[in-house]
Amino acid sequence: MLHKFGFSQYESKVYETLAATMQPMDATMIVKHSGVPKAKIYEVISRMVEKGMVLESISEKKKLYTALALPLVIEKLTAEFKSDIKELEQQKLQKEIVDDRVWSLKADTSIESQIKQMLVDADRSIRYSSWKEDFQKYLPILEEKERAGVRVEALAVGEIHSGLKNLVIMEPNEEHVSLERFRLLIVDDAEVIFAGVENEAWQAIKTRSQPFVRVFTDYFYHDVLLSKITTKYNDVLMNDTEIMNQLLQLRY
Template sequence: MSTEGIIERLQELGMSGYEAKAYIALVAAGEPLNGYEVAKRSGVPRSTVYETLGKLTATGVTYEVRTPEDTVSYLPLPPKSLLDRLSRHYESTLGSLRESLPGIAAPSRLHLIHNLTGREALLERASDVIVSAQRDLFLSVWPEEVDPLDELVRDAQDQGVSVTVMSFGEDTKPVPHTYIHRLSPPAVVLENLGCRLFVAVGDRQECVIGGFLNGDAWGIYSDNPAVVMVAVEYVRHDIAIQLMAANFPEQDVLSFWNNDPDLTRLRSDHGFAATALRAGRTGASGGGANSGAPVRKRAPGRQGTRRR
């Protein structure tokens, strides 16, 4: 990680930009520095460097050192000690919030459906669903989306969550209940859907449904019971088809799958999944990727966000 990246991370943990720069300069020096030297090495203005060092010293991130000449220099708290201290502080804060914050939440009178745009937004919201799961987790994923979520899924499995995965492609590190979609090659499924369709359902109470294609992504988060139910049944139904196909002669299954006129008709709308997900992104009047806002369908001639 670059120095700029480290500064940004330290700012995320509560330091100001000047404080982060001064601390990094002291860590990199490996010896005590006076205020002038800190300013010169860090880029912190000389007019503010002593104020900055004073704040760091007051919080124990730096220490004053008196030289034989009775001048003041500064040493940093070692990085490991700083990180351990920050970890304890944030764990304590989060523990307090876990106990108190839910107690002030009013029962929800609305079920959310809000749009997600972009790969990072979808994977971040899916991570929330995975981490929150306490009982069961249903996933329908492609290898491209498995990797960034793999550690969270394994943590859920290790904590006793019942994890069920439908994988469109070989999973090199599958959890016990992973089922590979073998009835149609991934390329054929991608052609039919128009995107890598993604589903994550936690505790049958919330879900993320999305599509990924060529670096783009669109989808929704919802805790609407009907949407969650459909998402769960989609994953379970897909797995059931794979299990049935695995227990009958392969040639008979493939012949039926490829030649039955009813199945052909049902698969004739190639790209519908991608089209529907894109339409949800562009047609919504509220509840965007970062808003978290519930949505309600507009009545003709009226203004407002959409809620369901």
């Protein structure tokens, strides 16, 4: 009867044999009355003892076995079933399908809305960089998220007054020929949106593709590091024409 509850046929036979008598049995007697092969009996009995369905004792150097009373078996199986159901309810049965496609956006209002929504939805981390005019639009959300425990790292091109703990300011040099307006947002190490101006119009890409997320994360820290270096060693770099010429060609 127990095979209906996930027990093997041999396990069920051992329990039924022991439950049918009030007297304890040794392994030889169980083999005789259950039909379980002698070569399998100790393995089967051991599993039933481990599962709490069979009780074991030693009398005169002989191991004896008896079955757990049926009412207790019913109570045990009911409790385990309820526990399994509870665990099942807590499991996320449907595997999340990650959309790793790269989406393009062309309207500035759409790009701004996407950035705002991604910031609001952030749970663990935010990396954001942009020019100060765009930065100011999202500053209240960034500060609120940091207060809520989200790790916020930010880079602003142009001076920003904020209490953000990890804010790097980069003041562009007048000779920065390659410095263009941009917006970069990476949320929870899972999603990125990058926007730039082309033909005087904003365009952007948005994706959850992990290779892109990692590339833009490196891109973000590249900008942060260069900003810190050029700020800290500005006087030295300004006197090194070769290095300054190369730095000024960078987008950062």
